[in-house]
Amino acid sequence: xxxxxxxxxxxxxxxxxxxxxxxxxxxxxxxxxxxxxxxxxxxxxxxxxxxxxxxxxxxxxxxxxxxxxxxxxxxxxxxxxxxxxxxxxxxxxxxxxxxxxxxxxxxxxxxxxxxxxxxxxxxxxxxxxxxxxxxxxxxxxxxxxxxxxxxxxxxxxxxxxxxxxxxxxxxxxxxxxxxxxxxxxxxxxxxxxxxxxxxxxxxxxxxxxxxxxxxxxxxxxxxxxxxxxxxxxxxxxxxxxxxxxxxxxxxxxxxxxxxxxxxxxxxxxxxxxxxxxxxxxxxxxxxxxxxxxxxxxxxxxxxxxxxxxxxxxxxxxxxxxxxxxxxxxxxxxxxxxxxxxxxxxxxxxxxxxxxxxxxxxxxxxxxxxxxxxxxxxxxxxxxxxxxxxxxxxxxxxxxxxxxx
Amino acid sequence: xxxxxxxxxxxxxxxxxxxxxxxxxxxxxxxxxxxxxxxxxxxxxxxxxxxxxxxxxxxxxxxxxxxxxxxxxxxxxxxxxxxxxxxxxxxxxxxxxxxxxxxxxxxxxxxxxxxxxxxxxxxxxxxxxxxxxxxxxxxxxxxxxxxxxxxxxxxxxxxxxxxxxxxxxxxxxxxxxxxxxxxxxxxxxxxxxxxxxxxxxxxxxxxxxxxxxxxxxxxxxxxxxxxxxxxxxxxxxxxxxxxxxxxxxxxxxxxxxxxxxxxxxxxxxxxxxxxxxxxxxxxxxxxxxxxxxxxxxxxxxxxxxxxxxxxxxxxxxxxxxxxxxxxxxxxxxxxxxxxxxxxxxxxxxxxxxxxxxxxxxxxxxxxxxxxxxxxxxxxxxxxxxxxxxxxxxxxxxxxxxxxx
Numbered sequence: 001x002x003x004x005x006x007x008x009x010x011x012x013x014x015x016x017x018x019x020x021x022x023x024x025x026x027x028x029x030x031x032x033x034x035x036x037x038x039x040x041x042x043x044x045x046x047x048x049x050x051x052x053x054x055x056x057x058x059x060x061x062x063x064x065x066x067x068x069x070x071x072x073x074x075x076x077x078x079x080x081x082x083x084x085x086x087x088x089x090x091x092x093x094x095x096x097x098x099x100x101x102x103x104x105x106x107x108x109x110x111x112x113x114x115x116x117x118x119x120x121x122x123x124x125x126x127x128x129x130x131x132x133x134x135x136x137x138x139x140x141x142x143x144x145x146x147x148x149x150x151x152x153x154x155x156x157x158x159x160x161x162x163x164x165x166x167x168x169x170x171x172x173x174x175x176x177x178x179x180x181x182x183x184x185x186x187x188x189x190x191x192x193x194x195x196x197x198x199x200x201x202x203x204x205x206x207x208x209x210x211x212x213x214x215x216x217x218x219x220x221x222x223x224x225x226x227x228x229x230x231x232x233x234x235x236x237x238x239x240x241x242x243x244x245x246x247x248x249x250x251x252x253x254x255x256x257x258x259x260x261x262x263x264x265x266x267x268x269x270x271x272x273x274x275x276x277x278x279x280x281x282x283x284x285x286x287x288x289x290x291x292x293x294x295x296x297x298x299x300x301x302x303x304x305x306x307x308x309x310x311x312x313x314x315x316x317x318x319x320x321x322x323x324x325x326x327x328x329x330x331x332x333x334x335x336x337x338x339x340x341x342x343x344x345x346x347x348x349x350x351x352x353x354x355x356x357x358x359x360x361x362x363x364x365x366x367x368x369x370x371x372x373x374x375x376x377x378x379x380x381x382x383x384x385x386x387x388x389x390x391x392x393x394x395x396x397x398x399x400x401x402x403x404x
Numbered sequence: 405x406x407x408x409x410x411x412x413x414x415x416x417x418x419x420x421x422x423x424x425x426x427x428x429x430x431x432x433x434x435x436x437x438x439x440x441x442x443x444x445x446x447x448x449x450x451x452x453x454x455x456x457x458x459x460x461x462x463x464x465x466x467x468x469x470x471x472x473x474x475x476x477x478x479x480x481x482x483x484x485x486x487x488x489x490x491x492x493x494x495x496x497x498x499x500x501x502x503x504x505x506x507x508x509x510x511x512x513x514x515x516x517x518x519x520x521x522x523x524x525x526x527x528x529x530x531x532x533x534x535x536x537x538x539x540x541x542x543x544x545x546x547x548x549x550x551x552x553x554x555x556x557x558x559x560x561x562x563x564x565x566x567x568x569x570x571x572x573x574x575x576x577x578x579x580x581x582x583x584x585x586x587x588x589x590x591x592x593x594x595x596x597x598x599x600x601x602x603x604x605x606x607x608x609x610x611x612x613x614x615x616x617x618x619x620x621x622x623x624x625x626x627x628x629x630x631x632x633x634x635x636x637x638x639x640x641x642x643x644x645x646x647x648x649x650x651x652x653x654x655x656x657x658x659x660x661x662x663x664x665x666x667x668x669x670x671x672x673x674x675x676x677x678x679x680x681x682x683x684x685x686x687x688x689x690x691x692x693x694x695x696x697x698x699x700x701x702x703x704x705x706x707x708x709x710x711x712x713x714x715x716x717x718x719x720x721x722x723x724x725x726x727x728x729x730x731x732x733x734x735x736x737x738x739x740x741x742x743x744x745x746x747x748x749x750x751x752x753x754x755x756x757x758x759x760x761x762x763x764x765x766x767x768x769x770x771x772x773x774x775x776x777x778x779x780x781x782x783x784x785x786x787x788x789x790x791x792x793x794x795x796x797x798x799x800x801x802x803x804x805x806x807x808x
């Protein structure tokens with residue numbers, strides 16, 4: 001008799017954004033005349049850059065002729081894309097990454113969920129709190145998080161590292177040493193970022209404790225301050241303790257185009273075993289590459305035109321972030337993030353619960369945001385707005401919030 | 405201190421096709437003047453159909469304008485694609501599948517590897533032998549297969565169901581009841597297919613033993629015989645015991661374009677739990693959809709032009725299959741498959757070992773095939789050739805084999 005993975009049954013409720021999606025759909029159905037503006041899910045709204053569009057048309061044409069047709073991609077991804085990454089994302093910042101330390105994938109969400117496969121079940125994970133739900137949920141599915149304690153809204157076997165206004169959103173080194181540490185920087189959901197000195201402390205701590213850091217740098221392109229590192233490998237010693245994940249979703253608007261990559265330095269060892277070789281095996285066995293057309297699209301992001309065009313998109317979104325920060329501050333809200341990231345993290349007024357504020361905003365202002373508590377217990381009393389809307393919608397949403 | 409998943413270390417050697425790739429690369433390096441023809445890995449060679457190309461150009465253009473841009477896809481995949489699947493793959497054959505029983509993915513390899521996530525570690529799996537390596541390897545990575553016994557070339561906790569010329573490649577019902585049964589039909593690697601009566605026996609057996617069948621129908625489009633089912637759901641009672649996986653790789657040449665889907669009927673229950681709901685959770689948490697452009701490409705496969713054009717491609721490959729079958733039979737080889745599938749499975753001459761025949765073919769004929777033993781112990785003494793080459797190369801390869 002077949003048996004399911006019972007760990008799935010421990011998961012509380014549904015995936016955060018599915019719940020929000022259902023609430024919004026139900027509101028729209030009951031209020032067909034209301035125009036709802038979403039500053040909720042971190043989805044982009046600007047079209048793909050012209051350089052990317054051109055590259056895809058060209059690649060589609062290649063797929064139409066036998067001489068230039070592409071079947072299965074190389075296991076790690078096409079070299080043209082990995083070379084562009086080595087050059088533009090790493091060498092340009094003084095970091096040397098080898099071609100076979102890069103694994104092209106269909107996005108950072110898949111990678112950050114699938115990476116649990118290569119680690120043992122008895123690792124203890126540490127996550128910042130609040131946190132992107134995929135890190136904890138994917139570990140919970142693999143039975144690595146103990147039991148869910150509904151009254152505390154946390155898992156019994158996870159180390160939560162609160163990041164709140166009280167500690168300036170810089171997590172303290174935990175008392176109990178974790179085995180695997182998830183850090184998302186610039187941070188989703190708080191929109192804040194660690195300075196290089198702060199990150200270096202974590203790298204040192206991981207090396208001292210033989211822990212591994214899973215570093216999600218999906219929002220790296222939004223960094224505007226000098227002393228915030230773009231890659232964890234800018235820190236000394238990171239190659240012996242860190243895995244870095246990157247995405248094209250936010251720097252080039254690929255949320256519906258799907259491309260990302262994971263970097264695992266060969267120096268990252270567990271005893272005699274190279275972690276790189278384990279991921280290579282997982283990648284080769286349970287994945288079959290990102291589409292050729294999409295890998296060409298990714299390559300175009302690194303062309304001169306691509307870089308200029310995507311920089312403009314990011315500036316557009318960051319202008320929204322500035323507008324949101326400014327307007328909410330003027331209204332008296334406590335506002336964080338939005339300087340090195342496209343997320344604005346605000347304190348709900350009068351200590352309101354996050355989901356109550358979600359309902360208020362949806363019903364009275366017809367604006368969708370994301371309740372902070374959906375990202376973990378320390379997110380309670382906070383709320384996330386994204387800068388990914390159109391400029392017009394962002395302004396309209398702010399006016400509606402003002403008149404609440 | 406972090407610990408790796410030790411199950412990875414139990415895996416013997418590397419993924420079959422990586423090994424072949426390395427052998428071929430080394431041969432080419434040492435023999436730069438030799439022209440190597442690959443009838444090895446099951447990769448297609450014909451370009452994408454014009455209807456698919458047109459649909460992709462159109463979708464790329466949509467991504468270039470804010471009004472028609474597409475960000476994150478719906479969790480299950482776009483409805484336009486799921487509707488086309490319901491209509492063309494199922495309703496047309498008298499099978500009713502609901503839209504939310506279909507999960508669009510980036511391919512059957514990912515799905516067949518990732519599906520292990522939703523099952524408990526103490527399920528015992530049964531596989532036909534020989535078998536597509538991903539089923540066993542993905543279970544081995546999850547610690548579900550016991551220990552690898554190198555002398556027997558099998559895992560201690562897997563039920564192997566030999567499929568050889570002796571039983572006409574129809575597996576016998578196993579003595580010990582398995583919990584999860586993998587069936588690939590039409591079969592990779594043997595190229596043979598189960599008749600409906602044979603498959604119905606398996607469905608009955610699974611229902612009686614409360615086992616689940618993971619049915620890989622990636623080669624469904626190659627079926628030419630009337631009494632071979634295209635879907636397991638054509639069998640009575642399959643909805644309470646089967647999961648079906650499909651791919652666009654072989655019916656429409658999407659090996660480098662990446663698209664597939666999994667069907668999990670809501671009637672498939674484990675106690676009170678719907679297996680569909682578990683996969684929905686896994687899919688929503690650890691995957692972020694196939695690209696919009698690729699889902700539009702998939703939709704075009706079901707258009708009238710798309711259907712006519714992909715039928716032509718399949719006829720082209722199946723003509724190769726016929727040529728290979730005929731020529732090898734004339735040379736005195738024992739040949740199987742190639743009627744309902746693009747694979748020809750042959751007995752090596754004089755009881756030669758599969759890898760020895762691989763080396764012989766590579767070195768003397770400069771033709772790459774796949775050693776049967778790479779697919780499991782009962783594949784020893786067999787060899788797989790694919791019909792996916794060009795017509796010219798296929799003929800050339802056959803002439804070279806003839807002159808061995």
